Amino acid sequence: MRLYIARQLTQLVVVILGISLLAFAILHVLGDPVLLLLPQNAGKAEFERYRHLLGLDRPLYVQYWKFVSGAVCGDFGKSWYADTPAFKLVLERMPATIYLTLAGLVVALLIALPLGLLAALKRHSWIDTLCTALAVAGQATPLFWLGIMLIIVFAVRLKALPASGYGTWQNFVMPAFCLGAALAPITMRLVRSGVIEVMNMEFIKTARAKGLAEGRVVVKHAFRNACIPVITVLGLQFGQLLGGAVVTETVFAWPGVATLTVDSIRNQDFPVVQCAVVLLALIIVSINFVVDMVVGYIDPRIRVGG
Amino acid sequence: MSAVRAGDVTIGSAGAPAHPTERGRSLRRLWRLRWGLAAALVLLLIVFVTLAAPWLAPYSPVEVDIQHRLGPPAWMEGGKTDHWLGTDQIGRDLLSRMIYGGRVSLLIGVTAVAISSTIGVLLGLAAGYFGAKIDWIIMTLINVMLTFPFVLLALAVIAVLGPSLPNMIFVLGVAGWPIYARVIRAETMALREREFVVAGRALGMSHARIIFGQILPNLVSAITVVATLQIAQVIILESFLSFLGLGVQPPTPAWGNMLGEGRVYMLNSWWIAAFPGAAIFITTLVINLMGNALRDWLDPHMKL
Numbered sequence: 001m002r003l004y005i006a007r008q009l010t011q012l013v014v015v016i017l018g019i020s021l022l023a024f025a026i027l028h029v030l031g032d033p034v035l036l037l038l039p040q041n042a043g044k045a046e047f048e049r050y051r052h053l054l055g056l057d058r059p060l061y062v063q064y065w066k067f068v069s070g071a072v073c074g075d076f077g078k079s080w081y082a083d084t085p086a087f088k089l090v091l092e093r094m095p096a097t098i099y100l101t102l103a104g105l106v107v108a109l110l111i112a113l114p115l116g117l118l119a120a121l122k123r124h125s126w127i128d129t130l131c132t133a134l135a136v137a138g139q140a141t142p143l144f145w146l147g148i149m150l151i152i153v154f155a156v157r158l159k160a161l162p163a164s165g166y167g168t169w170q171n172f173v174m175p176a177f178c179l180g181a182a183l184a185p186i187t188m189r190l191v192r193s194g195v196i197e198v199m200n201m202e203f204i205k206t207a208r209a210k211g212l213a214e215g216r217v218v219v220k221h222a223f224r225n226a227c228i229p230v231i232t233v234l235g236l237q238f239g240q241l242l243g244g245a246v247v248t249e250t251v252f253a254w255p256g257v258a259t260l261t262v263d264s265i266r267n268q269d270f271p272v273v274q275c276a277v278v279l280l281a282l283i284i285v286s287i288n289f290v291v292d293m294v295v296g297y298i299d300p301r302i303r304v305g306g
Numbered sequence: 307m308s309a310v311r312a313g314d315v316t317i318g319s320a321g322a323p324a325h326p327t328e329r330g331r332s333l334r335r336l337w338r339l340r341w342g343l344a345a346a347l348v349l350l351l352i353v354f355v356t357l358a359a360p361w362l363a364p365y366s367p368v369e370v371d372i373q374h375r376l377g378p379p380a381w382m383e384g385g386k387t388d389h390w391l392g393t394d395q396i397g398r399d400l401l402s403r404m405i406y407g408g409r410v411s412l413l414i415g416v417t418a419v420a421i422s423s424t425i426g427v428l429l430g431l432a433a434g435y436f437g438a439k440i441d442w443i444i445m446t447l448i449n450v451m452l453t454f455p456f457v458l459l460a461l462a463v464i465a466v467l468g469p470s471l472p473n474m475i476f477v478l479g480v481a482g483w484p485i486y487a488r489v490i491r492a493e494t495m496a497l498r499e500r501e502f503v504v505a506g507r508a509l510g511m512s513h514a515r516i517i518f519g520q521i522l523p524n525l526v527s528a529i530t531v532v533a534t535l536q537i538a539q540v541i542i543l544e545s546f547l548s549f550l551g552l553g554v555q556p557p558t559p560a561w562g563n564m565l566g567e568g569r570v571y572m573l574n575s576w577w578i579a580a581f582p583g584a585a586i587f588i589t590t591l592v593i594n595l596m597g598n599a600l601r602d603w604l605d606p607h608m609k610l
Contacts, residue, residue, distance in 0.1 A: 011449065018450035026462050136598070140591035142542045144549055145565065145583040152572055243455035247546055261458060262550070265465040277458060284453050 001296070008292050012285050019281040020071065020274075024064050027270045028056075054080070067274065076275035079264075086271040090257055090279055096166055097256035098283075100179065101245050103172055105234075107180025108187050116191025121218065123196065131192070135185035143182045143244055147251035150174045164253035175252045182244045183237065190233055194226030201225075228295060235291025239284045335603075342599020345592040352589055356408040363402035364388075368557045371397035376575045394564075394578045395571055404581055407559040411589070414475055414544045414554075415537040421479025423533045426486025427525070431517050433487065434494025444487065451484040460543065464552045474553055478540050486532055493528055497521050527604035534597035538590040545586050561586050 034050050051057045055066065070076060076086040119131040154174060155163035165171050198204065199222050207217045246258040253259065257276050264272040336343070355362060377393040378384050379400075391400040433444035451459075460477045467473045497503060498521070506516045541561075547553035548562025549569075556563055561582040568578030 011446070014446050015449045015453055018446060019454055022450060022454060022459075023462075026459075026466060136594055137591065140538065140587055140594055142545055142583070142586050142590075144546055145586065148565075148569060148572070148579070149583075152576075156573060239453050239455050243457040246455060246457045246461075250550065258458075262461060265461050268465070273462065277454070277462075280455065280458075281453050288453070 004296055005293070008289055008296075012289050015285050016278070016282060017068075019285075020068060020278050021064070023274050023277040024067055027273060028060060028063065071275075071278060076278075077271035079269055079272050081264075081267055081269050081272075086269075086275040089272055090260065090275045093255060093257045093260045094279070096254060097242075097245055097249070097258060099172075100175055100248065100254060100256060101238075101241055103176035104179030104183060104241060104244070104248070107176050108183035111180060111184040112187035112191055116188040117195060117218075117223065119188070120192045120195035120199070128192075131188065135188050138181060138185040141181075143178060143247045144251050146181060147174070147178045147248060150178060151251070166255050175248050175254055178251070179241070179244050179248045182248075183241055186237065187230065187234065190230050191226060194229045195222055198222045198225045228298060231291060232295050235288050238287050242280055242284065339599050339603055342596050342603070345595035345599070348588070348592045349596060352408060352592070353412065355405055356412055359405045359409055363399075363405045364390075365399035365402040367398065367403045367406040367559045369398060369402075373397065376571065376578075378575070379577055391581055392575075392577045394568065395575075400577065400581060403559040403564060404561075404585055407561045407564055407582060408585060408589070410471070410554055410558065410560040411541050411544060411562070411586070414471070414478065414560075415541045417475050418478035418482060418540045418544075419533050419537050421475070422482030422536070423486050423529060425480070426483035427490050427522075427529060429483065430487035430490025431494055431521065431525075434491040435498055435513070435517055435521065437495075441491070444491070448484040448487050448491075451481070452488075456481055457543065457546070460547060461550075461552060464547060469547075469552045469555055471554055471558075474544060474547065478543060482536060482540065485536065486529065489528055489532055490525055493525055494521055497524055527600075531597055531601045531604065534593060534600055538593040538597070541586065541590055541593075545582075 034047055034054070034056065038046060038050060048057070055063060067077075074087050076090075078084065079086050079089055082089060115131045115134070119128040122128055151163045151174070154161045161170055161173055162168075204217060204221055207221050208214075212220075242258070245256065246262065248254065249256045249258040250262060257280060261273060261276040261280075263269075264276070371393065374389070374393050375395055375397040377386065377389050377397070379390065379392040382392075389399050389401065391404065394400055394403065429444050429447070433441040459481050463477045463481075464473060467477075503516060503520055506520055511519075544553055544560070545562030545565065548560050549566035551563070551566060554560035554563055556567065564582040565579050565586070568575075568580075568582065571578050
């Protein structure tokens with residue numbers, strides 16, 4: 001177990017370093033912020049002065065080192081637009097994103113667990129077919145289109161829910177449903193195939209042979225074991241969930257990290273983008289780490305095999 | 307569940323015909339694939355319509371007719387039969403824009419998938435076949451890419467490079483490879499230990515010959531399935547980027563940017579945004595259905 005933890009921890013550090021490098025490379029190698037910050041007719045001297053001011057005239061590895069050493073202490077530099085520390089800007093937006101993601105996850109599980117279980121137990125019945133059809137349709141629905149449709153129906157036509165904003169529970173309903181609906185199809189399929197696989201195993205037959213009630217077999221034996229792949233994949237899907245949060249936040253003007261990042265990308269506000277990306281990645285990687293630990297603890301085969 | 311138990315009981319007992327006829331079996335197989343086949347037909351139709359756009363579209367997709375702006379579809383009150391799906395905010399024919407827009411979306415989907423599958427398959431083969439350090443490096447790369455939300459990556463690169471069709475294909479192509487690499491790596495690892503590969507090595511075949519001559523042909527079905535399902539994902543992502551104004555630039559029609567532009571007029575002229583949205587939905591739906599059927603047909607045990 002100790003070796004397993006050490007291996008996962010190394011992987012974690014390497015991945016975070018890799019992401020910081022990726023974020024840095026995209027912004028510094030591909031673009032030149034000064035060209036966008038200054039008006040077109042600014043003189044050459046003015047460009048050089050700004051480059052020097054922002055530290056962009058130094059070699060790339062020096063800039064990267066400065067970025068990483070600062071980032072470790074939570075110093076991502078000042079936003080080029082707002083003149084406040086990037087770290088503070090991102091942290092302020094973090095709770096909204098986390099709440100939305102969690103709410104989305106809960107909605108997804110509320111949809112996926114019962115439907116997946118039902119579809120697996122009533123395999124090849126009309127319920128199974130209906131669930132599969134729902135999943136296939138759900139996977140083909142563009143998230144942002146669903147969001148707009150929800151706004152039109154519930155906010156504009158019925159005036160039942162606010163179209164955007166943040167603070168009350170009413171604000172949560174549509175974005176959480178939207179995000180949950182995006183994650184539900186894949187989760188449902190996993191639950192279904194997991195339960196089907198487990199139901200065919202020997203220990204289920206044993207449990208039945210012992211004369212256990214069917215409900216107890218399903219809940220105690222089958223469902224618990226089917227949860228392992230679901231937890232793993234949900235953990236791995238967390239990055240995709242945050243990706244979905246980007247879309248959801250944009251559609252509903254949700255004041256989270258994703259909207260901040262999208263705005264900062266548009267404004268070429270590099271410190272904020274880097275900070276947001278690294279912090280988001282940190283969250284995702286930590287969750288993956290925890291998931292790996294939990295799964296490794298439950299199932300010894302994984303920590304030995306991995 | 308009940309099916310499983312029934313199966314257990316009937317083993318060895320007479321009842322079901324012992325040897326179903328060859329024809330009956332292939333017919334039953336086709337029947338099981340009926341949805342996939344139907345989806346493939348619809349997809350073929352979509353592809354045909356977009357390819358034949360210059361002959362099928364009644365108008366030019368960028369022809370502005372400001373006097374007939376926001377015209378409703380033909381079957382609605384006030385609709386005219388010269389614009390079947392109505393007109394948009396500056397009087398362009400919606401049907402023509404839909405047909406031409408599909409061209410752009412499908413083009414991006416297919417080319418981006420071609421790029422990302424090539425990168426992903428090569429890296430996956432290398433990781434799975436050579437193992438050890440190469441595997442570790444590629445797996446770390448895969449983890450980095452999978453951790454980074456794909457949407458953010460695409461947004462950042464597009465914002466820096468500038469929105470255009472080639473940039474879009476580049477980003478979606480380069481960013482999409484980890485999924486292929488992961489699947490191919492796992493399959494390669496399993497194949498590496500099989501007799502025919504070991505025999506090839508014993509015969510003194512070069513690594514390249516084993517990888518491309520013996521392992522790769524066995525992975526074609528896996529690659530086909532992943533690539534098909536990925537085309538749908540790319541189309542959705544492309545439409546989102548275009549919707550944000552970071553993708554295909556107006557006046558070139560793409561389903562995504564038509565949806566984005568039409569969003570403002572949703573209240574009174576729902577058709578401008580609804581039709582492109584429906585087009586994205588139907589196209590991704592049939593591609594997914596076809597991908598699922600392909601998976602069931604080629605390799606029912608594949609986990610994707």
